[in-house]
Amino acid sequence: MSQKKGKLVMAGLAVLSIGAMAVVSGAASPAKAYASAKPITLVFANDGLGTELSSTNVAVKEFEKLHPNIHIKVIVESANSTQAYQTLVTNLSSGSATPDVISADVTYPATFAASHWILPLNKYGFNLKTFYPGMVKSGEYRGKLYAIPWFINVEGLYYRTDLVKTPPKTFAQVLADAKRVLKSHPKMIGVAFEAQKYEGAVTVFQDIAGGFGGSFLNAKGKPVLNSAADIRALTWLNSLIKSKVSPASVTGWQEGNVQQAFTSGQAVFGFNWPYLYPLAEAKGTPTKGHTGFIAPPVSGSHSPVASLGGTDLVINKHTKYPKQAVMFVKFLTSKAIQTQRAVLAGDPPSRSDSYTPALYKQAPWFKQEKTVYKYATPRPVTPLYPQISAYIQTALSSVYSGQMSPKAALDQAQSEVVKLMGQTHGG
Amino acid sequence: MGVRPEVRIPGRAFRPRSGLSARRSYVGYGFIAPAVIVLAALTLFPLGYNVWLxxxxxxxxxxxxxxxxxxxNYVALAQDTQFWHDLLRTLMFTGISVFVELVLGMVLALVMSKEFRARAMVRVSILIPWAIPTAVSAMLWAMFFDPRTGFVDFFLGRVxxxxxxxxxxxxxxxxxxxxxxxDMWKNTPFMALLLMAGLQSIPKELYESARIDGAGSWQAFWRVTIPLMQPVILVALIFRTLSxxxxxxxxxxxxxxxxxxxTTVVAYYNWYQFFTALNYGYGAAISVVITAVAMLMAFLYVRATVRQGGLFR
Structure with missing residues (x-):
């Protein structure tokens, strides 16, 4: 982390009016004249390690150069999203003023907003026109804006272009392709997917349910977990395991296991997120030059559903420096910095204008990824989502382990979620 | 005022009293007050807050x-079938794991108290699992049982x-x-350590006279070792059962x-209500019930201990 020495004495904080903010906003223009008198430190809770962390540090250095009086202290959240969530909940529920700026999984803002832990951002003049609408929606709660999309993440289906010539569109085609390849390569894995009892199993289920025309909540926000489409979806996923197209060990798998199965050349298909693409195309990987990424399959005339992941930036309600925090968020989500992050860390920008020819030249796979973004579908945006997800996780796991039929498990999840939403708030 | 016994009777309170010692006892209270206050702040306050919550x-x-x-919250908890199933599973887990750990711990303790070469090294190495954080040992065992990379699978296939x-x-x-x-791998050493301390407090002469009376080692174990170790066993059981x-x-x-x-257990469900559902009131009610169950267990053990007349003599 860069320690700024010899900070300049600047005009008073009071001078920093909203008008001045408007000038600073959006572009990463030099803003020395508006910086505050006293040097301050913003604490930024950031998720991601490796190249993600180093690209954050590059952006932070640039920001500090533009705003010499604002020092950014980067703290790293746990790579395990459940643990990262615990830490944030502990910090925020205690009313701590730090971290000031937080990178939050798309499923957090609704809960944080309902708990009044994060700042509504409507009045700060964010221009989100070029941002993907699904991402923007994930940051809204009860009509107010609480989170600014930082990068998008969309789950899709990876496949081996050398083994499967035409990219499949339907469930039947995926199954037929997988079985055909398994016949000649019996040691391979037909479809690798996340089936452990955790959040990742839920996003795969949402992809499949969507392809059958199902969803978790209907347009009115009422749970429809035991709809015919959802039951068909879970039956399809379960049949992958039962018919050995997917090994039973997928019931212990997370993204990392699917990644390993795919990049080692063992899997014909794999459900995973964009981060896998550069890894599968890396030098010396058996899948180099043989990797395709498409939208999840569908049945009939339904449109594909690709679960939306991704990361938003939110601001702690108790921050001492809301204006500086807003400046920092605007900087990180600016067009140029998002492109920079895509190049350095492979994180897909959350705004379409960051996909420049220069980016495609460095990372051609973004072209193929972008075709899937239009099917991006957020998980239900409600503070009750963590609990809804837990019931779905239990249902999926009960079915994969043979304890319940898809219908019985989803009936139970439905009645639990109906009870849950009836007890407390509905949206 | 009941009649106080003039002599110590095992299991009964014995408090000789005179004016002088009564006054002295006030000084004693003064000395223990800081410790009591700190302990109360650390245990009673959170407990009280939890009950209030x-x-x-x-x-x-x-x-x-x-x-x-x-x-x-308690009414809802009484009707929460998930909770009762979790409690039942937890009790079964507790019963099985504590029993197995007691038996294995006893075997280890007996082995470690024998004289043999490199005994000190064995004693230290046996404690290693206990020194490893639970999350780490759980991770290790999960890897051992992984169907693709774990050795358990490989070994079972081989034989x-x-x-x-x-x-x-x-x-x-x-x-x-x-x-x-x-759980066993991690906690058996703890059990063994406690039991070993108990074993070493048994005078050797008792074994000698048992042998002279014609007792085999099996008889000596059941007639000498076990009865004399009962208080220690009960203490070990209290510790392990509660954890x-x-x-x-x-x-x-x-x-x-x-x-x-x-495999959902009560503590997991409690964590879920606090940190996923963010329902602190309900989570607190679950905590109170768990505390009550734990206290009941401790009470039953302590009563058994007092009946044996071993611990609080």
Whole structure:
């Protein structure tokens, strides 16, 4: 982390009016004249390690150069999203003023907003026109804006272009392709997917349910977990395991296991997120030059559903420096910095204008990824989502382990979620 | 005032009293006061706060709807089948794991108290699992049982036993085996350590006279060792039972309570209500019930101990 020495004495904080903010906003223009008198430190809770962390540090250095009086202290959240969530909940529920700026999984803002832990951002003049609408929606709660999309993440289906010539569109085609390849390569894995009892199993289920025309909540926000489409979806996923197209060990798998199965050349298909693409195309990987990424399959005339992941930036309600925090968020989500992050860390920008020819030249796979973004579908945006997800996780796991039929498990999840939403708030 | 016994009787309170010692006892209270205050602050305050929280509606995502609800959380808990199933599973886990740990701990203690070469090294190495954080040992055991990379699978396949192609964590029954093994591996050394201390306090002369009376080593174990160790065994049981009742990390790391809810234990459900549902009132009610169950267990053990006349003589 860069320690700024010899900070300049600047005009008073009071001078920093909203008008001045408007000038600073959006572009990463030099803003020395508006910086505050006293040097301050913003604490930024950031998720991601490796190249993600180093690209954050590059952006932070640039920001500090533009705003010499604002020092950014980067703290790293746990790579395990459940643990990262615990830490944030502990910090925020205690009313701590730090971290000031937080990178939050798309499923957090609704809960944080309902708990009044994060700042509504409507009045700060964010221009989100070029941002993907699904991402923007994930940051809204009860009509107010609480989170600014930082990068998008969309789950899709990876496949081996050398083994499967035409990219499949339907469930039947995926199954037929997988079985055909398994016949000649019996040691391979037909479809690798996340089936452990955790959040990742839920996003795969949402992809499949969507392809059958199902969803978790209907347009009115009422749970429809035991709809015919959802039951068909879970039956399809379960049949992958039962018919050995997917090994039973997928019931212990997370993204990392699917990644390993795919990049080692063992899997014909794999459900995973964009981060896998550069890894599968890396030098010396058996899948180099043989990797395709498409939208999840569908049945009939339904449109594909690709679960939306991704990361938003939110601001702690108790921050001492809301204006500086807003400046920092605007900087990180600016067009140029998002492109920079895509190049350095492979994180897909959350705004379409960051996909420049220069980016495609460095990372051609973004072209193929972008075709899937239009099917991006957020998980239900409600503070009750963590609990809804837990019931779905239990249902999926009960079915994969043979304890319940898809219908019985989803009936139970439905009645639990109906009870849950009836007890407390509905949206 | 009841009649105080003039002499010590095992298991009964014995408090000789005179004016002088009564006055001295006030000084004594003064000396222990700081410790008592610190302990009270660290235990009674959170406990009291928890009880208070359990009669409130306190859901973090509904920050403006906090209010007292009386016993509503407890009424809901009484009807919460998930909780009762979890409690039953926890009690079964506690019973099995504590029993196995007691037997194995006793065997280890007996071995370690024999004279043999490198005894000190064996004693130290036996303690290693206990020094490893629970989450780490759970992670290790989960890896051992991984169907693709774990050695358990490989080993079972080699000796031709069933289970070599079992996905352990995808079975409502078999998922318990790695959990119990991991718990056992970590906690048996603790049991052994306590029991060894008890073993060493038994005078050698007793074994000698037992031998002279014609007792074999098996008889000596049941007639001399076990009766004399009863108080120590009970203390060890109290420690292990209470911590087994609160098992969380092993389950959290290994199965997340799955498959389905097959390995969900009360502490896991308690954590879920606090940190996923953000329902602090309900979570507090669960905590209070767990505390009550733990206290009941401790009470039963202590009463058994007092009956044996061993501990508080």
């Amino acid at each position: 359990s009669v409130q509606q306190r859901i973090l995502t509904l920050p403006f709807e906090n209010h007292a609800v009386g016993l509503a 031709g036993l069933p289970g070599s192609h079992l996905v352990w964590f995808n079975s409502a029954f078999f998922a318990w085996i790695p959990i119990i093994l991991s 087994a009742l609160l098992v969380f990390d092993t389950v959290f790391v290994m199965t997340g309570g799955g498959p389905g809810t097959a």
